[in-house]
Amino acid sequence: MKKIVLLGYMGCGKSTIAQNLSKNINIPFLDLDKCIEKRANLSINEIFEQHGEIYFRKLEHEMFVELLQSSENNIIGLGGGTPCYANNHLLLQRDDITSVYLKASIATLYNRLVYNKSKRPLIANMNEEEMKEFIAKHLFDRSFYYNHAQHKVVVDDKTVDETVEDILALLA
Numbered sequence: 001m002k003k004i005v006l007l008g009y010m011g012c013g014k015s016t017i018a019q020n021l022s023k024n025i026n027i028p029f030l031d032l033d034k035c036i037e038k039r040a041n042l043s044i045n046e047i048f049e050q051h052g053e054i055y056f057r058k059l060e061h062e063m064f065v066e067l068l069q070s071s072e073n074n075i076i077g078l079g080g081g082t083p084c085y086a087n088n089h090l091l092l093q094r095d096d097i098t099s100v101y102l103k104a105s106i107a108t109l110y111n112r113l114v115y116n117k118s119k120r121p122l123i124a125n126m127n128e129e130e131m132k133e134f135i136a137k138h139l140f141d142r143s144f145y146y147n148h149a150q151h152k153v154v155v156d157d158k159t160v161d162e163t164v165e166d167i168l169a170l171l172a
């Protein structure tokens with residue numbers, strides 16, 4: 001089986017869906033954000049605060065390339081911004097991987113992120129109105145990159161199990 005790469009905006013469910021998919025098909029899950037934190041020995045927030053976003057994007061690209069190079073079979077959950085920097089979107093089209101964009105609407109993303117923003121440095125300090133506007137604009141800008149995935153699964157109004165089923169159908 002090819003490596004499976006899940007991508008999409010912050011809060012679309014990459015980590016949650018990947019963990020469930022991993023249990024279902026018994027393939028290990030690697031969360032790119034967690035791999036970066038381990039390598040840097042700092043949280044994502046600390047990397048942004050101490051070194052800035054450009055440094056983070058460099059680490060993110062290096063780690064993504066490294067994970068794709070390994071011969072191990074796994075599911076990789078990307079960071080929300082991974083496809084949008086360093087030409088990472090082109091890597092999504094490699095023949096030796098299956099890439100899936102978990103597509104969520106602005107409303108779904110807002111509802112999931114509004115009480116869960118402290119560990120997400122891009123939105124951590126925004127109020128509700130600012131967040132709504134930010135997500136709408138940001139998702140619009142990023143969609144170009146997300147749409148380079150080989151497959152798209154809409155996650156709105158679906159349970160975790162339903163989304164996992166949709167991905168399994170793509171892999172069958």
Ligand SMILES: Nc1ncnc2c1ncn2[C@@H]1O[C@H](COP(=O)(O)OP(=O)(O)OP(=O)(O)O)[C@@H](O)[C@H]1O
Binds near residue numbers: 011116155160
């Ligand atoms: N049907 C659903 N599918 C996936 N996640 C859901 C669902 N319903 C609620 N959630 C919740 O949405 C939140 C965001 O999910 P998750 O952290 O997996 O997103 P993410 O894409 O990995 O975000 P990030 O890019 O910030 O790491 C979690 O709190 C999760 O429990």
Ligand SMILES: O=C(O)C1=C[C@@H](O)[C@@H](O)[C@H](O)C1
Binds near residue numbers: 079080082119122
């Ligand atoms: O959307 C983004 O740009 C980010 C999403 C998170 O997964 C982290 O990778 C980081 O907070 C940046």
Ligand SMILES: [Mg+2]
Binds near residue numbers: 016031
């Ligand atoms: Mg995640």
